[in-house]
Amino acid sequence: MPAAESLRAQQFRLAAHLRDPDGAAPPPGLEDRRLKIYRDLFYNSLQGLLAGNFPVIRKLLGADAWHVLVRDFYREYRCSTPLFPELPREFIQYLQERGDERGDPPWLLELAHYEWVELALDLSEAGLADASFDADGDLLAGVPVLSPLAWPLAYAWPVHRLSPDYQPTAPPGDATFLLVQRDATHKVRFNQLSALTFRLLQRISEFPDLSGGEQLRALAVEAQAADTDAFVAAGREMFKQLHADGVVLGTRIP
The missing domain is CATH 3.90.930.50 (Outer Surface Protein A; domain 3)
Structure with missing residues:
Protein backbone atom coordinates (compact mmCIF):
# COMPACT_ATOMS: atom_id res chain seq x y z
CA MET A 1 0.00 0.00 0.00
CA PRO A 2 1.40 3.46 -0.90
CA ALA A 3 2.54 5.52 2.08
CA ALA A 4 -0.21 8.13 1.70
CA GLU A 5 -2.94 5.49 1.60
CA SER A 6 -1.39 3.65 4.53
CA LEU A 7 -1.30 6.82 6.61
CA ARG A 8 -4.91 7.60 5.70
CA ALA A 9 -6.00 4.11 6.72
CA GLN A 10 -4.20 4.46 10.05
CA GLN A 11 -5.82 7.85 10.68
CA PHE A 12 -9.28 6.48 10.00
CA ARG A 13 -8.63 3.49 12.22
CA LEU A 14 -7.36 5.74 15.01
CA ALA A 15 -10.38 8.04 14.64
CA ALA A 16 -12.74 5.07 14.80
CA HIS A 17 -11.02 3.87 17.96
CA LEU A 18 -11.21 7.28 19.60
CA ARG A 19 -14.93 7.42 18.83
CA ASP A 20 -15.59 3.87 20.01
CA PRO A 21 -12.77 2.46 22.14
CA ASP A 22 -14.75 -0.66 23.05
CA GLY A 23 -15.87 -1.49 19.52
CA ALA A 24 -12.98 -0.45 17.28
CA ALA A 25 -9.40 -1.61 17.68
CA PRO A 26 -6.62 0.99 17.34
CA PRO A 27 -3.86 0.79 14.72
CA PRO A 28 -1.29 -1.84 15.69
CA GLY A 29 1.85 -0.87 17.50
CA LEU A 30 0.44 2.00 19.57
CA GLU A 31 0.89 1.88 23.32
CA ASP A 32 -2.45 1.97 25.16
CA ARG A 33 -1.07 4.42 27.73
CA ARG A 34 -0.51 6.92 24.94
CA LEU A 35 -3.85 6.16 23.31
CA LYS A 36 -5.63 6.83 26.59
CA ILE A 37 -4.31 10.39 26.56
CA TYR A 38 -5.99 11.01 23.22
CA ARG A 39 -9.17 9.14 24.18
CA ASP A 40 -9.58 11.27 27.28
CA LEU A 41 -8.58 14.52 25.58
CA PHE A 42 -11.02 14.18 22.68
CA TYR A 43 -13.95 12.94 24.73
CA ASN A 44 -13.51 15.39 27.60
CA SER A 45 -13.29 18.32 25.18
CA LEU A 46 -16.54 17.27 23.51
CA GLN A 47 -18.28 16.50 26.78
CA GLY A 48 -17.23 19.80 28.28
CA LEU A 49 -18.56 21.80 25.35
CA LEU A 50 -21.90 20.03 25.45
CA ALA A 51 -22.18 20.27 29.23
CA GLY A 52 -21.64 24.02 29.01
CA ASN A 53 -24.44 24.38 26.47
CA PHE A 54 -26.90 21.90 28.00
CA PRO A 55 -26.43 22.23 31.78
CA VAL A 56 -30.08 21.48 32.60
CA ILE A 57 -30.07 18.27 30.57
CA ARG A 58 -26.85 17.18 32.24
CA LYS A 59 -28.32 17.87 35.67
CA LEU A 60 -31.63 16.12 35.00
CA LEU A 61 -30.11 13.03 33.40
CA GLY A 62 -27.45 12.58 36.06
CA ALA A 63 -23.77 11.88 35.42
CA ASP A 64 -24.08 8.28 34.22
CA ALA A 65 -26.92 8.78 31.74
CA TRP A 66 -25.36 12.03 30.53
CA HIS A 67 -22.07 10.33 29.68
CA VAL A 68 -23.90 7.50 27.94
CA LEU A 69 -25.72 10.06 25.78
CA VAL A 70 -22.54 11.95 24.94
CA ARG A 71 -20.71 8.70 24.16
CA ASP A 72 -23.55 7.69 21.82
CA PHE A 73 -23.38 11.04 20.06
CA TYR A 74 -19.59 10.87 19.78
CA ARG A 75 -19.67 7.33 18.41
CA GLU A 76 -22.66 7.50 16.07
CA TYR A 77 -23.03 11.00 14.68
CA ARG A 78 -21.02 12.62 11.89
CA CYS A 79 -21.04 16.40 12.25
CA SER A 80 -21.40 18.44 9.07
CA THR A 81 -19.38 21.42 10.34
CA PRO A 82 -16.03 21.81 12.12
CA LEU A 83 -17.17 24.97 13.93
CA PHE A 84 -17.40 24.57 17.70
CA PRO A 85 -20.31 27.05 18.13
CA GLU A 86 -22.35 24.83 15.81
CA LEU A 87 -21.82 21.74 17.94
CA PRO A 88 -25.01 22.25 20.02
CA ARG A 89 -27.06 22.43 16.80
CA GLU A 90 -25.45 19.19 15.64
CA PHE A 91 -26.32 17.61 18.99
CA ILE A 92 -29.98 18.56 18.51
CA GLN A 93 -29.89 17.07 15.01
CA TYR A 94 -28.56 13.88 16.53
CA LEU A 95 -31.38 13.79 19.09
CA GLN A 96 -33.90 14.23 16.27
CA GLU A 97 -32.44 11.22 14.47
CA ARG A 98 -31.76 9.13 17.56
CA GLY A 99 -35.14 7.41 17.76
CA ASP A 100 -37.34 6.48 20.69
CA GLU A 101 -35.93 3.06 21.53
CA ARG A 102 -33.12 4.36 23.77
CA GLY A 103 -35.37 5.14 26.71
CA ASP A 104 -34.63 8.88 26.68
CA PRO A 105 -36.96 11.19 28.61
CA PRO A 106 -39.76 12.29 26.27
CA TRP A 107 -38.95 15.99 26.83
CA LEU A 108 -35.26 15.64 25.97
CA LEU A 109 -35.37 17.04 22.43
CA GLU A 110 -37.49 20.06 23.32
CA LEU A 111 -35.37 20.85 26.36
CA ALA A 112 -32.25 20.65 24.19
CA HIS A 113 -33.77 23.12 21.74
CA TYR A 114 -34.77 25.44 24.60
CA GLU A 115 -31.22 25.41 25.97
CA TRP A 116 -29.68 25.84 22.52
CA VAL A 117 -31.83 28.77 21.41
CA GLU A 118 -30.27 31.08 24.00
CA LEU A 119 -26.85 30.49 22.46
CA ALA A 120 -28.26 30.77 18.94
CA LEU A 121 -29.76 34.20 19.60
CA ASP A 122 -26.68 35.34 21.50
CA LEU A 123 -24.51 34.48 18.46
CA SER A 124 -26.97 35.74 15.87
CA GLU A 125 -25.54 38.44 13.62
CA ALA A 126 -28.99 39.96 13.06
CA GLY A 127 -29.51 43.48 14.29
Missing part, protein backbone atom coordinates in the same frame (compact mmCIF):
# COMPACT_ATOMS: atom_id res chain seq x y z
CA LEU A 128 -32.13 46.20 14.36
CA ALA A 129 -30.19 48.06 11.68
CA ASP A 130 -31.16 45.26 9.29
CA ALA A 131 -34.86 46.18 9.56
CA SER A 132 -36.52 49.18 7.90
CA PHE A 133 -39.46 50.52 9.89
CA ASP A 134 -41.35 53.54 11.15
CA ALA A 135 -41.18 53.36 14.94
CA ASP A 136 -44.15 55.73 15.28
CA GLY A 137 -46.37 54.10 12.67
CA ASP A 138 -49.97 53.05 13.38
CA LEU A 139 -49.66 49.35 14.15
CA LEU A 140 -53.24 48.58 13.11
CA ALA A 141 -53.28 50.64 9.90
CA GLY A 142 -49.75 49.70 8.87
CA VAL A 143 -47.88 46.44 8.44
CA PRO A 144 -46.15 45.48 11.72
CA VAL A 145 -42.41 44.78 11.64
CA LEU A 146 -41.10 42.19 14.08
CA SER A 147 -37.70 42.47 15.73
CA PRO A 148 -35.19 39.96 14.33
CA LEU A 149 -33.97 39.62 17.93
CA ALA A 150 -37.29 38.36 19.35
CA TRP A 151 -38.20 34.76 18.60
CA PRO A 152 -41.55 33.22 19.62
CA LEU A 153 -41.28 29.56 20.60
CA ALA A 154 -43.84 26.81 21.16
CA TYR A 155 -43.23 23.57 23.06
CA ALA A 156 -45.43 20.65 24.01
CA TRP A 157 -43.47 20.33 27.27
CA PRO A 158 -43.02 23.04 29.94
CA VAL A 159 -39.29 23.20 29.24
CA HIS A 160 -38.74 26.33 31.34
CA ARG A 161 -40.04 24.54 34.45
CA LEU A 162 -38.23 21.20 34.20
CA SER A 163 -36.10 20.47 37.26
CA PRO A 164 -34.93 17.54 39.39
CA ASP A 165 -38.25 17.82 41.25
CA TYR A 166 -40.43 18.27 38.17
CA GLN A 167 -40.03 15.82 35.31
CA PRO A 168 -43.48 14.97 33.93
CA THR A 169 -43.98 11.75 32.01
CA ALA A 170 -46.69 13.20 29.75
CA PRO A 171 -47.08 16.70 28.30
CA PRO A 172 -49.74 18.90 29.88
CA GLY A 173 -52.90 19.68 28.00
CA ASP A 174 -51.76 23.19 27.07
CA ALA A 175 -48.66 24.01 25.05
CA THR A 176 -45.94 26.26 26.44
CA PHE A 177 -45.36 29.52 24.56
CA LEU A 178 -42.20 31.50 25.19
CA LEU A 179 -40.43 34.52 23.76
CA VAL A 180 -36.64 34.62 23.67
CA GLN A 181 -35.31 38.13 23.14
CA ARG A 182 -31.92 39.84 23.01
CA ASP A 183 -31.91 43.34 24.43
CA ALA A 184 -29.72 46.37 23.76
CA THR A 185 -27.14 45.17 26.29
CA HIS A 186 -26.84 41.88 24.38
CA LYS A 187 -28.52 40.00 27.22
CA VAL A 188 -30.81 37.14 26.22
CA ARG A 189 -33.94 36.63 28.29
CA PHE A 190 -37.08 34.51 28.15
CA ASN A 191 -40.68 35.47 28.83
CA GLN A 192 -43.85 33.43 28.72
CA LEU A 193 -46.46 34.29 26.11
CA SER A 194 -50.20 33.74 26.01
CA ALA A 195 -51.50 31.53 23.25
CA LEU A 196 -53.10 34.54 21.52
CA THR A 197 -49.93 36.64 21.63
CA PHE A 198 -47.90 33.74 20.26
CA ARG A 199 -50.39 33.21 17.44
CA LEU A 200 -50.37 36.92 16.59
CA LEU A 201 -46.58 36.92 16.29
CA GLN A 202 -46.75 33.69 14.31
CA ARG A 203 -49.33 35.18 11.94
CA ILE A 204 -47.18 38.27 11.33
CA SER A 205 -44.41 35.95 10.13
CA GLU A 206 -46.78 33.78 8.10
CA PHE A 207 -48.66 36.68 6.46
CA PRO A 208 -46.12 39.51 6.35
CA ASP A 209 -48.14 41.79 4.06
CA LEU A 210 -51.24 42.15 6.27
CA SER A 211 -51.82 45.23 8.39
CA GLY A 212 -52.07 44.89 12.13
CA GLY A 213 -55.82 45.40 11.97
CA GLU A 214 -56.18 42.69 9.34
CA GLN A 215 -54.11 40.35 11.49
CA LEU A 216 -56.35 40.97 14.50
CA ARG A 217 -59.58 40.50 12.58
CA ALA A 218 -58.30 37.23 11.13
CA LEU A 219 -57.17 36.16 14.59
CA ALA A 220 -60.63 36.95 15.94
CA VAL A 221 -62.08 34.52 13.42
CA GLU A 222 -59.57 31.86 14.42
CA ALA A 223 -60.38 32.38 18.09
CA GLN A 224 -64.14 32.41 17.37
CA ALA A 225 -64.47 35.72 19.22
CA ALA A 226 -68.08 36.74 19.88
CA ASP A 227 -67.32 40.46 19.48
CA THR A 228 -64.77 41.25 16.78
CA ASP A 229 -64.61 44.98 17.57
CA ALA A 230 -63.87 44.30 21.24
CA PHE A 231 -61.27 41.72 20.22
CA VAL A 232 -59.54 44.23 17.92
CA ALA A 233 -59.63 46.88 20.66
CA ALA A 234 -57.92 44.48 23.06
CA GLY A 235 -55.50 43.58 20.29
CA ARG A 236 -54.50 47.23 19.94
CA GLU A 237 -53.38 47.18 23.57
CA MET A 238 -51.50 43.96 22.88
CA PHE A 239 -49.67 45.66 20.01
CA LYS A 240 -48.83 48.64 22.24
CA GLN A 241 -47.24 46.34 24.80
CA LEU A 242 -45.31 44.40 22.16
CA HIS A 243 -44.06 47.70 20.76
CA ALA A 244 -43.03 48.95 24.20
CA ASP A 245 -41.16 45.69 24.78
CA GLY A 246 -39.31 45.96 21.47
CA VAL A 247 -40.89 42.83 20.01
CA VAL A 248 -42.74 44.84 17.36
CA LEU A 249 -40.45 47.58 16.10
CA GLY A 250 -43.03 49.65 14.22
CA THR A 251 -44.61 49.56 10.78
CA ARG A 252 -43.17 48.81 7.39
CA ILE A 253 -42.03 51.84 5.41
CA PRO A 254 -43.80 51.79 2.01
Whole structure:
Protein backbone atom coordinates (compact mmCIF):
# COMPACT_ATOMS: atom_id res chain seq x y z
CA MET A 1 0.00 0.00 0.00
CA PRO A 2 1.40 3.46 -0.90
CA ALA A 3 2.54 5.52 2.08
CA ALA A 4 -0.21 8.13 1.70
CA GLU A 5 -2.94 5.49 1.60
CA SER A 6 -1.39 3.65 4.53
CA LEU A 7 -1.30 6.82 6.61
CA ARG A 8 -4.91 7.60 5.70
CA ALA A 9 -6.00 4.11 6.72
CA GLN A 10 -4.20 4.46 10.05
CA GLN A 11 -5.82 7.85 10.68
CA PHE A 12 -9.28 6.48 10.00
CA ARG A 13 -8.63 3.49 12.22
CA LEU A 14 -7.36 5.74 15.01
CA ALA A 15 -10.38 8.04 14.64
CA ALA A 16 -12.74 5.07 14.80
CA HIS A 17 -11.02 3.87 17.96
CA LEU A 18 -11.21 7.28 19.60
CA ARG A 19 -14.93 7.42 18.83
CA ASP A 20 -15.59 3.87 20.01
CA PRO A 21 -12.77 2.46 22.14
CA ASP A 22 -14.75 -0.66 23.05
CA GLY A 23 -15.87 -1.49 19.52
CA ALA A 24 -12.98 -0.45 17.28
CA ALA A 25 -9.40 -1.61 17.68
CA PRO A 26 -6.62 0.99 17.34
CA PRO A 27 -3.86 0.79 14.72
CA PRO A 28 -1.29 -1.84 15.69
CA GLY A 29 1.85 -0.87 17.50
CA LEU A 30 0.44 2.00 19.57
CA GLU A 31 0.89 1.88 23.32
CA ASP A 32 -2.45 1.97 25.16
CA ARG A 33 -1.07 4.42 27.73
CA ARG A 34 -0.51 6.92 24.94
CA LEU A 35 -3.85 6.16 23.31
CA LYS A 36 -5.63 6.83 26.59
CA ILE A 37 -4.31 10.39 26.56
CA TYR A 38 -5.99 11.01 23.22
CA ARG A 39 -9.17 9.14 24.18
CA ASP A 40 -9.58 11.27 27.28
CA LEU A 41 -8.58 14.52 25.58
CA PHE A 42 -11.02 14.18 22.68
CA TYR A 43 -13.95 12.94 24.73
CA ASN A 44 -13.51 15.39 27.60
CA SER A 45 -13.29 18.32 25.18
CA LEU A 46 -16.54 17.27 23.51
CA GLN A 47 -18.28 16.50 26.78
CA GLY A 48 -17.23 19.80 28.28
CA LEU A 49 -18.56 21.80 25.35
CA LEU A 50 -21.90 20.03 25.45
CA ALA A 51 -22.18 20.27 29.23
CA GLY A 52 -21.64 24.02 29.01
CA ASN A 53 -24.44 24.38 26.47
CA PHE A 54 -26.90 21.90 28.00
CA PRO A 55 -26.43 22.23 31.78
CA VAL A 56 -30.08 21.48 32.60
CA ILE A 57 -30.07 18.27 30.57
CA ARG A 58 -26.85 17.18 32.24
CA LYS A 59 -28.32 17.87 35.67
CA LEU A 60 -31.63 16.12 35.00
CA LEU A 61 -30.11 13.03 33.40
CA GLY A 62 -27.45 12.58 36.06
CA ALA A 63 -23.77 11.88 35.42
CA ASP A 64 -24.08 8.28 34.22
CA ALA A 65 -26.92 8.78 31.74
CA TRP A 66 -25.36 12.03 30.53
CA HIS A 67 -22.07 10.33 29.68
CA VAL A 68 -23.90 7.50 27.94
CA LEU A 69 -25.72 10.06 25.78
CA VAL A 70 -22.54 11.95 24.94
CA ARG A 71 -20.71 8.70 24.16
CA ASP A 72 -23.55 7.69 21.82
CA PHE A 73 -23.38 11.04 20.06
CA TYR A 74 -19.59 10.87 19.78
CA ARG A 75 -19.67 7.33 18.41
CA GLU A 76 -22.66 7.50 16.07
CA TYR A 77 -23.03 11.00 14.68
CA ARG A 78 -21.02 12.62 11.89
CA CYS A 79 -21.04 16.40 12.25
CA SER A 80 -21.40 18.44 9.07
CA THR A 81 -19.38 21.42 10.34
CA PRO A 82 -16.03 21.81 12.12
CA LEU A 83 -17.17 24.97 13.93
CA PHE A 84 -17.40 24.57 17.70
CA PRO A 85 -20.31 27.05 18.13
CA GLU A 86 -22.35 24.83 15.81
CA LEU A 87 -21.82 21.74 17.94
CA PRO A 88 -25.01 22.25 20.02
CA ARG A 89 -27.06 22.43 16.80
CA GLU A 90 -25.45 19.19 15.64
CA PHE A 91 -26.32 17.61 18.99
CA ILE A 92 -29.98 18.56 18.51
CA GLN A 93 -29.89 17.07 15.01
CA TYR A 94 -28.56 13.88 16.53
CA LEU A 95 -31.38 13.79 19.09
CA GLN A 96 -33.90 14.23 16.27
CA GLU A 97 -32.44 11.22 14.47
CA ARG A 98 -31.76 9.13 17.56
CA GLY A 99 -35.14 7.41 17.76
CA ASP A 100 -37.34 6.48 20.69
CA GLU A 101 -35.93 3.06 21.53
CA ARG A 102 -33.12 4.36 23.77
CA GLY A 103 -35.37 5.14 26.71
CA ASP A 104 -34.63 8.88 26.68
CA PRO A 105 -36.96 11.19 28.61
CA PRO A 106 -39.76 12.29 26.27
CA TRP A 107 -38.95 15.99 26.83
CA LEU A 108 -35.26 15.64 25.97
CA LEU A 109 -35.37 17.04 22.43
CA GLU A 110 -37.49 20.06 23.32
CA LEU A 111 -35.37 20.85 26.36
CA ALA A 112 -32.25 20.65 24.19
CA HIS A 113 -33.77 23.12 21.74
CA TYR A 114 -34.77 25.44 24.60
CA GLU A 115 -31.22 25.41 25.97
CA TRP A 116 -29.68 25.84 22.52
CA VAL A 117 -31.83 28.77 21.41
CA GLU A 118 -30.27 31.08 24.00
CA LEU A 119 -26.85 30.49 22.46
CA ALA A 120 -28.26 30.77 18.94
CA LEU A 121 -29.76 34.20 19.60
CA ASP A 122 -26.68 35.34 21.50
CA LEU A 123 -24.51 34.48 18.46
CA SER A 124 -26.97 35.74 15.87
CA GLU A 125 -25.54 38.44 13.62
CA ALA A 126 -28.99 39.96 13.06
CA GLY A 127 -29.51 43.48 14.29
CA LEU A 128 -32.13 46.20 14.36
CA ALA A 129 -30.19 48.06 11.68
CA ASP A 130 -31.16 45.26 9.29
CA ALA A 131 -34.86 46.18 9.56
CA SER A 132 -36.52 49.18 7.90
CA PHE A 133 -39.46 50.52 9.89
CA ASP A 134 -41.35 53.54 11.15
CA ALA A 135 -41.18 53.36 14.94
CA ASP A 136 -44.15 55.73 15.28
CA GLY A 137 -46.37 54.10 12.67
CA ASP A 138 -49.97 53.05 13.38
CA LEU A 139 -49.66 49.35 14.15
CA LEU A 140 -53.24 48.58 13.11
CA ALA A 141 -53.28 50.64 9.90
CA GLY A 142 -49.75 49.70 8.87
CA VAL A 143 -47.88 46.44 8.44
CA PRO A 144 -46.15 45.48 11.72
CA VAL A 145 -42.41 44.78 11.64
CA LEU A 146 -41.10 42.19 14.08
CA SER A 147 -37.70 42.47 15.73
CA PRO A 148 -35.19 39.96 14.33
CA LEU A 149 -33.97 39.62 17.93
CA ALA A 150 -37.29 38.36 19.35
CA TRP A 151 -38.20 34.76 18.60
CA PRO A 152 -41.55 33.22 19.62
CA LEU A 153 -41.28 29.56 20.60
CA ALA A 154 -43.84 26.81 21.16
CA TYR A 155 -43.23 23.57 23.06
CA ALA A 156 -45.43 20.65 24.01
CA TRP A 157 -43.47 20.33 27.27
CA PRO A 158 -43.02 23.04 29.94
CA VAL A 159 -39.29 23.20 29.24
CA HIS A 160 -38.74 26.33 31.34
CA ARG A 161 -40.04 24.54 34.45
CA LEU A 162 -38.23 21.20 34.20
CA SER A 163 -36.10 20.47 37.26
CA PRO A 164 -34.93 17.54 39.39
CA ASP A 165 -38.25 17.82 41.25
CA TYR A 166 -40.43 18.27 38.17
CA GLN A 167 -40.03 15.82 35.31
CA PRO A 168 -43.48 14.97 33.93
CA THR A 169 -43.98 11.75 32.01
CA ALA A 170 -46.69 13.20 29.75
CA PRO A 171 -47.08 16.70 28.30
CA PRO A 172 -49.74 18.90 29.88
CA GLY A 173 -52.90 19.68 28.00
CA ASP A 174 -51.76 23.19 27.07
CA ALA A 175 -48.66 24.01 25.05
CA THR A 176 -45.94 26.26 26.44
CA PHE A 177 -45.36 29.52 24.56
CA LEU A 178 -42.20 31.50 25.19
CA LEU A 179 -40.43 34.52 23.76
CA VAL A 180 -36.64 34.62 23.67
CA GLN A 181 -35.31 38.13 23.14
CA ARG A 182 -31.92 39.84 23.01
CA ASP A 183 -31.91 43.34 24.43
CA ALA A 184 -29.72 46.37 23.76
CA THR A 185 -27.14 45.17 26.29
CA HIS A 186 -26.84 41.88 24.38
CA LYS A 187 -28.52 40.00 27.22
CA VAL A 188 -30.81 37.14 26.22
CA ARG A 189 -33.94 36.63 28.29
CA PHE A 190 -37.08 34.51 28.15
CA ASN A 191 -40.68 35.47 28.83
CA GLN A 192 -43.85 33.43 28.72
CA LEU A 193 -46.46 34.29 26.11
CA SER A 194 -50.20 33.74 26.01
CA ALA A 195 -51.50 31.53 23.25
CA LEU A 196 -53.10 34.54 21.52
CA THR A 197 -49.93 36.64 21.63
CA PHE A 198 -47.90 33.74 20.26
CA ARG A 199 -50.39 33.21 17.44
CA LEU A 200 -50.37 36.92 16.59
CA LEU A 201 -46.58 36.92 16.29
CA GLN A 202 -46.75 33.69 14.31
CA ARG A 203 -49.33 35.18 11.94
CA ILE A 204 -47.18 38.27 11.33
CA SER A 205 -44.41 35.95 10.13
CA GLU A 206 -46.78 33.78 8.10
CA PHE A 207 -48.66 36.68 6.46
CA PRO A 208 -46.12 39.51 6.35
CA ASP A 209 -48.14 41.79 4.06
CA LEU A 210 -51.24 42.15 6.27
CA SER A 211 -51.82 45.23 8.39
CA GLY A 212 -52.07 44.89 12.13
CA GLY A 213 -55.82 45.40 11.97
CA GLU A 214 -56.18 42.69 9.34
CA GLN A 215 -54.11 40.35 11.49
CA LEU A 216 -56.35 40.97 14.50
CA ARG A 217 -59.58 40.50 12.58
CA ALA A 218 -58.30 37.23 11.13
CA LEU A 219 -57.17 36.16 14.59
CA ALA A 220 -60.63 36.95 15.94
CA VAL A 221 -62.08 34.52 13.42
CA GLU A 222 -59.57 31.86 14.42
CA ALA A 223 -60.38 32.38 18.09
CA GLN A 224 -64.14 32.41 17.37
CA ALA A 225 -64.47 35.72 19.22
CA ALA A 226 -68.08 36.74 19.88
CA ASP A 227 -67.32 40.46 19.48
CA THR A 228 -64.77 41.25 16.78
CA ASP A 229 -64.61 44.98 17.57
CA ALA A 230 -63.87 44.30 21.24
CA PHE A 231 -61.27 41.72 20.22
CA VAL A 232 -59.54 44.23 17.92
CA ALA A 233 -59.63 46.88 20.66
CA ALA A 234 -57.92 44.48 23.06
CA GLY A 235 -55.50 43.58 20.29
CA ARG A 236 -54.50 47.23 19.94
CA GLU A 237 -53.38 47.18 23.57
CA MET A 238 -51.50 43.96 22.88
CA PHE A 239 -49.67 45.66 20.01
CA LYS A 240 -48.83 48.64 22.24
CA GLN A 241 -47.24 46.34 24.80
CA LEU A 242 -45.31 44.40 22.16
CA HIS A 243 -44.06 47.70 20.76
CA ALA A 244 -43.03 48.95 24.20
CA ASP A 245 -41.16 45.69 24.78
CA GLY A 246 -39.31 45.96 21.47
CA VAL A 247 -40.89 42.83 20.01
CA VAL A 248 -42.74 44.84 17.36
CA LEU A 249 -40.45 47.58 16.10
CA GLY A 250 -43.03 49.65 14.22
CA THR A 251 -44.61 49.56 10.78
CA ARG A 252 -43.17 48.81 7.39
CA ILE A 253 -42.03 51.84 5.41
CA PRO A 254 -43.80 51.79 2.01
